Amino acid sequence: MKSVLIRHILPAVLAAAAMLTAAQAADPIPLITREEAGLPAPPKAPASTRNLTRGPGIDTLPTPDKGVDGKPFRLSVRFLPANGVPIDPATVRVFYRRQPPIDITERIKPFITPAGIEAPSVVVPSGSHILEIEATDKEGRIGRRQLTLTVAPTQ
Numbered sequence: 133m134k135s136v137l138i139r140h141i142l143p144a145v146l147a148a149a150a151m152l153t154a155a156q157a158a159d160p161i162p163l164i165t166r167e168e169a170g171l172p173a174p175p176k177a178p179a180s181t182r183n184l185t186r187g188p189g190i191d192t193l194p195t196p197d198k199g200v201d202g203k204p205f206r207l208s209v210r211f212l213p214a215n216g217v218p219i220d221p222a223t224v225r226v227f228y229r230r231q232p233p234i235d236i237t238e239r240i241k242p243f244i245t246p247a248g249i250e251a252p253s254v255v256v257p258s259g260s261h262i263l264e265i266e267a268t269d270k271e272g273r274i275g276r277r278q279l280t281l282t283v284a285p286t287q
Contacts, residue, residue, distance in 0.1 A: 160204035161239055163254040164228055164261055171230040186214045188269045190277035193248075201258035201286045207240070209249040209279075211267050219246050223268035228261065229278070236263075258285040 189212030211219040221244045228234040237244075243251040249265075261281045268274050 160253040160255040161251060163239060164256050166257045168228060168234055169257045169259050174229050174231050187273035187275035188212060188214050188219055188267050190265050190267055190275050192279050201283055204253040204255050207251040207254045209265060211248045217269040217271050219267050220270050221246050225266045227264045229264055256281055256283050258283045
């Protein structure tokens, strides 16, 4: 009886659990809500000052800068360590630039790794949206990058 359970039932249960996890990963994540998009835009910021020490770089990969309302797209960001010092994923923060700024880090936290952010399916409402990504390396140096997403209304 025990061998039948291990040979036949356990693999079926594990396969079903794996499919459920894959299905959950495929569901689009609402990165920005319509209510948040309706908040006022922040005032234009002056040019940023340079840090005395060089922090990590942040590179937006094939993330589209344009999208269509309601259609999911891939959010892909790569962290570029300075002097070989790795990024601490626990320190990565993502803000939606509105008045006041909105911390949206928790929405994509499962997709943050030391190498970057790889969210396979996010949804953003129509409009122009500025995200600010901040990453700190293991030596405490901070790198920042803004990403603008322009999303057209559905047609």
